[in-house]
Amino acid sequence: MLTKLGIAIFLSMNVMVMTLALWAYHGDHISETPPMAEALSDVFRFACLLLSFPVLLLLGRPMLEQSIVDLKQRRLSTEILILSGVLSSFAYSTISVWRGTGDIYFEVGCMILVFVTLGRWLEAAGKLHSTQALDELQSLLPDDVIIRQRDLSERLIPRAELEIGDEVLIRAGERIPVDGVIVDGQTSVDEQLVTGESWPVSRGVQDRAVGGTISLDGQIIVQVDVAEDGTVLQRLIKAVQETRFAQSDTQRLADRISQAFIPATFCLALGTLLFHSLSDSPMTGLLAALSVVLIACPCGLGLATPMALWAAIGVAARRGIAFNSPQVLEALATIKAIRFDKTGTLTTGTPVVKSLLLDGQTSIGDVHCRSRQLAQSSTHVFSRAIQSYIPNHFPPLDVHPTSQAGKGVFGTVAGEFQPTALGSLSLISDLNIQCDPSLQTEVKQAEKQGFPIALIGWGGTVRGVFVFEEQLRESALSMLAECRQRGMNLGILTGDSSNASQRLAATEDLSVAAGLTPEEKKSELEKVQKLIGPVALIGDGINDVVALSAADVGICLGCGADVSRDTADICLVGNDLSQIPWLIDLSRQTLKTIRTNLTWAFGYNGIGMAVAATGYLHPAVAAALMVVSSVFVITNSLRLQSTYSVPENHEEASKTSLRQTEQVTQTTFHAPQSIHEVTS
Known part of the structure; x- marks a missing residue:
């Protein structure tokens, strides 16, 4: 298709050049036409005929096939109207060439075919690119896995050969390739892919493991109990496919108008044919009828929507x-x-230390020193948060930390008999470290409010409690306020715990649905669509892919996973949530501009068709009106650039954003840097 489009563009450019030469020739008003000029004019007319018909064959066939499909489905679309105008322009122009008199409109048909086909190619390429997101989901799982055999030996086999009952070995840092039950080992698991949970969760024997999640700090053995086509990840992929193929394109305003406009056009053309055939001659009636259909598809109608969008x-x-x-x-x-989505969208997804609670007897310096020393030996997200929280000016302790998968780290300081531990309540309990009643109250209160905690203790006593929280993005609160001013109904859909989500929702007056799986997010969106109307989802994670596809508009942050960016309709490269209200304003003004353009184009059609039906519309006047219509559409669309242009003091920032757009996103549709790029 791209090759055909390239050939058609080359031929159409030649048709345009020769048509411009013919216009200049006919505009000279020379009383005595030189024989050479007359012959050259005939050559140009026949050359336009020969060069334009390959364009009709190359680009008109797909449009004809689609029009036939639309007619079989009893649907009248602008495609039928455009094809009618194109065929009319070719028919009228061919008759004019063979008769040796009359104007030709080959360039109109050629350029309409080129513009429509270019738009179709961009749309098809975008859909093809979005389906690549499914391949990326598949590639998350390893091709080969290690299974433990009955004699406890290990063997590497292709994942496709796994059977129910096989025991798969997953080491620390590896992605879990199957759905099943853990039969040996313990680890912390990053389940954000499936649940959106902010923090790693501890998983041990008899706990469930889900394919696509990551074992962070321990080695486990998972017994397969679900066939590959029934795994959570495969169901997620299937949901994306169903949503993508079920989701129809936005019904354009032009299509709705065409339901009445197309029958009216053909009725008027038929009436014109009969009237002039009876009152004058069949040829006069045919040419007048073709003029009606031709004028019904001016360049302005073809430009009305794409110019505003571009x-x-x-x-x-x-x-x-x-x-x-x-x-x-x-x-x-x-x-x-x-x-x-909450984690990674409204919040940064990175935990920070909200507060450090002490037992009242231990100095904060001792707690800082031991906590930092132990945290440095762990890659857990809470350990990194503690390292960022505590100043780095303490002398090193003589301690050799040991990691307890899914629980924390501990080690014995030189000269002491009891270990120092940093981690969960489970680790503290295993090491017989007692928690002071006052701290127990604080711990229960923090857990009730949804704040994760880590305890530090030594000498048999808990000395301090680190309380963690997610960090809101800087622009989140102002963005929510501005969206609410624009009449948006706001809410949160998250796989995270309900306590943390409810706390944020209560603060900002948001509805919340927590603890959702990817499929449940899709169901919640469908409820919102039925009760409120079209809905946009803003997310960043792989667990948002299904919901991004199901939403009327899916918006992804640039920090999100590649598969999320490919699935989403819009990508905010800079992760700046304050762009959302601006984007809503731009879209509303764009739709208003499109409606104005279409009103003008269809209004011009109506008047032009009425005049053409009388037989008094001179082709030169029709050509001039086409130019006026196109100029109005282009000028009206250009107002979007002047209204929403980037301020001068943000010029450098905008250049950086453009570079990020080129580097981070992989969207197929190329956004022109200016409207002049389009027109040139």
């Missing part, structure tokens, strides 16, 4: 916003509700 996309690209397809802007303008 202008808006160019502005958005300067602010580091990339689109999967241009039609997303139309859908975004109609949304009534926004749902946010």
Whole structure:
């Protein structure tokens, strides 16, 4: 298709050049036409005929096939109207060439075919690119796995050969390749892929393991109890496929108008044919009828939607916003509700130490010194948060830490008999370290409110409690307020614990649905769509992929996984949530501009068709009106750039965002850097 499009563009450019030469020739008003000029004019007319018909064959066939499908489904679309105008222009122009008199409109048909096909190619390429997200989900799992045999020996086999009952060995840091039950070992598991849970969870014997999650710090053996096509990850992939194929394109305003406009066009053309055939001659009637159909598809109608969309996309690209397809802007303008993923979207997804509670007898320096020493030996997210919280100016302790998978770290300081431990309540209990009643109250209160904790203790006593929290993104609160001002219904859909989500929701007056699986997020979105209307989902993780596909508009942060960015309709490269209200304003203004353009284009059609039906519309006047219509559409679309242009003091930031757009996103649709790039 791209090769055909390239050939068609080359031929259409030649047709345009020769048509411009013919216009210049006919505009000279020379009283005596030189024989050579007359002959050259005939050559140009026949050359336009010969060069334009390959364009019709190359690009018109797919449009004809789609029109036939639409007619079989009893659906009248702008495609039928455009094809009618194209065929009419070719028919009228061919008759004019063979008769040796009359104007030709080959360039109109060629350029309409090129523009429509270019848009179709971009749309198809975007859909193909989005399906690559499914391949990326598949590639998360290793191709080969290690199984433990009955004689306790280990063997490497392809994952595809696994059977129910096989025992698979997963080492620390590896992704779990199967769904099953842990029969040996203990570890901390990052389950954010499936549940969206912010923090790693401890998993041991008899606990369930889910394929696609990561074993962080321990070695486990998982017994397979689900066939590959029934795993959580495969169900997630299947849900994405069903949502992607079930989701239809945004019904354009032009298509809705066409339901009445197309029958009216053909009725008027038929009436014109009969009237002029009876009152004058069949040829006069045929030419007048063809003029009616031809004038019904001016260039302005073809430019009305894409020019506004391209202008808006160019502005958005300067602010580091990339689109999967241009039609997303139309859908975004109609949304009534926004749902946010919490972890990694409203929050940074990285824990920070909210507070450090002490037992009242131990100095904070001792707690800092021992905590930092033990935290340095662990890669756990809580350990990294503790290292960031505690100043790095303490002398090293003579201690050799030991990691307890899924629980924490401990070690004995030189000269002491009892170990120092940093970790969960389970680790503290295993080492017989007692917690002071006052600290027990604080621990229970923190857990009730949904704050994760880590305890530090030595000498048989808990000395301090680290309380962690997620960090809100800087622009999150202001963004929520501005979205609410624009009439958006706001809420949270998360796989995280309900306590943490409810706390945030209560603070910002948001509805919340917590503890959701990817499929449950999709179900919640469907409920919102039925009760409120079109909904946008803003997320970042792989566990958001299904919901991003199911939403009317899926928006992903640039920090998210590649598969999330490919599945989403819009990507915010800079992770700046304050772009959301601006983007809503841009989409609404773009839709308003499209409606204005279409109103103008269809209004011009109606007047032009009425005049053409009388037989008094001179082709030169029709050509001039086409130019006026196109100029109006282009100028009206350019207003989007002037209204939403990037401020001068943000020029450097916008350049950086553009570079990030090129580097981070892989969207197929190329957003022009300016409207001049489109017109040139």
